Structures are given as structure tokens and as C-alpha cells.
Amino acid sequence: MPLDKLTIIGAGLLGGSIGLAARARGLAKRVSALVRRSGSVADCQALGIADEATLDPAAAVADADLIVLCTPISGMAGLAKRILPNLKPGAVVTDVGSTKQQLVSELTPLCAGAGTHFVGSHPMAGSEQTGPNAARADLFEGAACVVTPADTTDAGALAAVNALWAGLGSCPLEMTPSLHDLLVARCSHLPHLLASALAKRVLDPAHGEQQAQLCATGFRDMTRLAAGSPVMWRDIVGSNREDILAAIDEFADELGQLRGLIAGDSPEAIEAWLHQAKVARDDWGRSAAND
Amino acid sequence: MPLDKLTIIGAGLLGGSIGLAARARGLAKRVSALVRRSGSVADCQALGIADEATLDPAAAVADADLIVLCTPISGMAGLAKRILPNLKPGAVVTDVGSTKQQLVSELTPLCAGAGTHFVGSHPMAGSEQTGPNAARADLFEGAACVVTPADTTDAGALAAVNALWAGLGSCPLEMTPSLHDLLVARCSHLPHLLASALAKRVLDPAHGEQQAQLCATGFRDMTRLAAGSPVMWRDIVGSNREDILAAIDEFADELGQLRGLIAGDSPEAIEAWLHQAKVARDDWGRSAAND
Numbered sequence: 012m013p014l015d016k017l018t019i020i021g022a023g024l025l026g027g028s029i030g031l032a033a034r035a036r037g038l039a040k041r042v043s044a045l046v047r048r049s050g051s052v053a054d055c056q057a058l059g060i061a062d063e064a065t066l067d068p069a070a071a072v073a074d075a076d077l078i079v080l081c082t083p084i085s086g087m088a089g090l091a092k093r094i095l096p097n098l099k100p101g102a103v104v105t106d107v108g109s110t111k112q113q114l115v116s117e118l119t120p121l122c123a124g125a126g127t128h129f130v131g132s133h134p135m136a137g138s139e140q141t142g143p144n145a146a147r148a149d150l151f152e153g154a155a156c157v158v159t160p161a162d163t164t165d166a167g168a169l170a171a172v173n174a175l176w177a178g179l180g181s182c183p184l185e186m187t188p189s190l191h192d193l194l195v196a197r198c199s200h201l202p203h204l205l206a207s208a209l210a211k212r213v214l215d216p217a218h219g220e221q222q223a224q225l226c227a228t229g230f231r232d233m234t235r236l237a238a239g240s241p242v243m244w245r246d247i248v249g250s251n252r253e254d255i256l257a258a259i260d261e262f263a264d265e266l267g268q269l270r271g272l273i274a275g276d277s278p279e280a281i282e283a284w285l286h287q288a289k290v291a292r293d294d295w296g297r298s299a300a301n302d
Numbered sequence: 303m304p305l306d307k308l309t310i311i312g313a314g315l316l317g318g319s320i321g322l323a324a325r326a327r328g329l330a331k332r333v334s335a336l337v338r339r340s341g342s343v344a345d346c347q348a349l350g351i352a353d354e355a356t357l358d359p360a361a362a363v364a365d366a367d368l369i370v371l372c373t374p375i376s377g378m379a380g381l382a383k384r385i386l387p388n389l390k391p392g393a394v395v396t397d398v399g400s401t402k403q404q405l406v407s408e409l410t411p412l413c414a415g416a417g418t419h420f421v422g423s424h425p426m427a428g429s430e431q432t433g434p435n436a437a438r439a440d441l442f443e444g445a446a447c448v449v450t451p452a453d454t455t456d457a458g459a460l461a462a463v464n465a466l467w468a469g470l471g472s473c474p475l476e477m478t479p480s481l482h483d484l485l486v487a488r489c490s491h492l493p494h495l496l497a498s499a500l501a502k503r504v505l506d507p508a509h510g511e512q513q514a515q516l517c518a519t520g521f522r523d524m525t526r527l528a529a530g531s532p533v534m535w536r537d538i539v540g541s542n543r544e545d546i547l548a549a550i551d552e553f554a555d556e557l558g559q560l561r562g563l564i565a566g567d568s569p570e571a572i573e574a575w576l577h578q579a580k581v582a583r584d585d586w587g588r589s590a591a592n593d
Contacts, residue, residue, distance in 0.1 A: 136519070184515060186512060198521045199520055205524065206583075207583075208560060208579070209492070211556060212556040214585075218488065221485060224446050225486060227446070230490065231587075233523075234493075236523070236524065237580055238583050244576050245573040245576060248564055256564055256565060260561075262499060262557075269498075269550075270547065284498070285536060288499070291506075292501040292525050292528040295501070295505055295517060298514070
């Protein structure tokens, strides 16, 4: 049964893709979008992201059953405070933020105090591209989407959020906010920072022009994430500091072990190390049809 | 003017792609391939990699103007010794090895002593896939190909090797073997080892099943290189140890700087660091139309 009204707050890559997918899949009778610039109202209409796009928070969320915060994480709590007075009782608020502990602990009591429910989400889909033009109706298809209930989470609200993500084509996966943050520090935040460190250091102008000319497809793939938004990633790093520091330390430890094998000139041990990495990667690629 | 005969020694991804491209582009009247297994003779014929494929080294290189060693680097010197007695005087030998100093210093006098010429090459094209079935006629198109003359290199032989790579669609780029090894340690060998370290550590079974389920497209791209051949990469690492150790140390230094910014909770400095990485990556992607 479709929702009466689904509201997306922010119509960039993720918000826009939710709008496109929800409309394509008939998840709601009406999809509404709250945007910040009048140009974005026209974008939403031209791209088919929402039935109605507005700059007015009250109009955007009025009578909405489900509201998805799709702005940078640093602005989510402020936005939630602005829209809460206009939500209908029992409305469910979720989000797409890349870290969950901080947000869940802040928004859960805030929403509860206004007679509504907050349930955190994090769809594991994205792109280094941003903005409504990068939005795609199939962005979430087959992707995992973490849903992070708190101890106090209402069962109906949790079911509604799981149903939203399943309806958009993704695979909901429940875990605590703290486990989520630990796991994504390793498999999402760490890779991003490695890509940035690699691009920054290898392309140092001191290495000369020929250095850049020798960078090929392997380098291209290994640095693509470095093109992401510095502001967005600054906020992600700020909201998951301890887990990210631990992930960096784990990685540095692994790289240090390899360095020791190379320095010790141990071909068999290097081959065994590379083989172990290959098996892990191959198994992952096969098991989830990730390749 | 096409060569009378071009011989590829080894018909895997690179050798096979040279054969396909040389035949498609009419670079030689005859393309011959030396392979190790009788099944590979049939593969070469079925895939159109060579006009003639053989297990017999003498037949493969007889009357060849240009011979390209396309085997793993650890076997190249041994192979060169086997074929040298059968080369015609003045024949030019090149290779596709990922490291150059060791090979150039070994093969240059060896070939010169037999009245032939060695000029090292390294096409910056490849794939984590291997074998003749992965070969493609367009593999080298638009890719840089490093050609590494030694002080004693014959000008005609150098021109022939440059012409081969230009004829295959790539962009020849001359530099010394030692500069080549330094630059590829940073932009090719280091990324490979980072991909392996990331796959190995993140997918550690101790992290639980949900860890693998949260690995998404960013992780996929950042670990794809880890699927490469452990034996081939063991040899690459062994033949470029000092430069690779230096590249690992440079990278660890960069990551350590970032770690310091995160530990110090400096959002502005983290954003500036991320911004610098993004600018470097964006400029590279644009300048070379690499994306």
C-alpha cells in the first residue's frame, strides 16, 4: 500500500534518486521535495524527482507520512528542528547520513518529543558525483541499506523505514548505530581517505610531469573517490573520528607488515600475503555478485 | 612500411593484445607467437592473435625483425638466452615488463653480445584479468608506453621500438630505466599493494559477515587490483624493492599527516587536505582525459 505522501529534504544525488525511484515504483501517492534554491524547484520538476518541489519547509512536510533527510549530515539536526513543528503526529523521519551514532542519539529524542519517530538509515550507494543531475532511479537497486534502530525505536516506524528501502530496490540490513559506524569506517571512510592520500601524494608537482603521464587505469580507479566533496567528507570524518582513526591504524598495521616482508626480501611470504588478499577479494566479489 | 616478421614470446593478455593489434593494424607481414602449451597454439589461432603459433623457440624467432618478450619478468632473461642463438643479426628485442632497471642491465649486454639489440618497454595498459582470452586489439590505444633506452642503445633499434608502440596505438614516452622504476613504484606498484592491503584487512573474517555486506562500489573499485596474479606481483615487487619501499614510506607519511589532522580534530585543515587531493585528482583526470 503506497504512502500518502513521501517528503525528501534536499534533492541532490541521494534525495533525487529516492524521488525518482519512489515515483517510478509507485511507493507514494505524492512525492514532495524541500529544496533551498528556486533553481532547484525547476530542476526537480524537469528531472521528475518530485510531484511538488518547494522552498517552504511547512508545505513540504505537511501531512507527510515519511520524511527522508537527504542533506549533508552537519545540517540534519538543524533542519529536523525546523520541520518538527509542522510534522503530523506519528510521522516517521529517516535520513541517508553516512554516520549514525551521533545523529541517532541527537534526533531520536528530538523527534520523540514532537510526537514523531526517528529511525536512522544509510543506503550503501552513491557516486563521487553530486547534485540532482546525477540522480538515478536505479541507484539503490541491489545495494545494502543499513537501518539503525535505537533501543527505544517504535516497531511500526522501523517497519516503515525497512519497507521504504526495500521498496526502492535495496536490501535493508539492521544493526546498531555504533556497529554501523565501525564497519563503514573500514569499508567506506578508509577507502575514501586512501584514495585522497594516494592522489595527493603521487600527483605532487615535485614528482614532475612524467609522473602524471604514467598514471594509468589502476591509478584512475584507485583515486576516483578523491573527487568527492571535501565539505561532505570533512563532516563525515568529524562525525566518526574514533572509528576512522582505528581503521587508519589497522590499515597502517597491514601495510607495515607488508613493508617488513618487502624489506626482508621474502618472496614466498610476499606471494602468500598477496594470495591471501586475492582470495579475500575474489570471494567477496563472487559471494555478493559484486563484480 | 610493415615489418617482415614480428614475434611475441608469450601470448597472454599483453602478448595476445600485441598480436591482435599488430594484425588489425597491419604492422607486420607475419605475426608469430611462441607459447608453452599446445593448447595455447590452438588458442592463438582461434583468437586471431598470430599468423603462426608454435612451441619451438627457433621457429618462432627465425627471421624476425622484432621480438617482444611478453612473459612474466622473472623468466625473461632465461628466455632471451634460449632464443638469442636463433635471432637474425640486427634483430631488435623488446619486452613489456613492469620494471626496467634490472632487465635492461641484464639484457642489453646479452643481446649486444649476440649481434642484436635490446630496448626495454613498458606499456601502461593492462587489466587484473590474464590470459589470451582477455586480450584486446585496442588495449594500448591512447595508453602511455615507456621506452627505456640505455646509454649504449642503438638509434635505429630505439626508433623501431618507438614505432612499434606508436603503431599499436599507444604514446611512446622515453626515460631512463631508473626514472621509470621510481615513477611506476608510486603510480602503479603502490596502488596495487594498497588495494591488496585494503582487501586483506577489511575482509578479515574476524570482522564478521556484516562487514562484507557493507562493502559497496567504492570498496569494489579500491580493491579491484587485489585480484591480480600473486606470482606476477611477487616478481614485480622483488625487482623494484627500493623504489617500492620508498613509495610505501611516502604514502605512510601522507596518511600519517592526515591521521594527525583527524586526531587533532581540525575540520578546516581536514577540508583543506581533502580539497588539495581533489584538485590534484580532478586536474589529472581533465588534463589527460583520463576519466
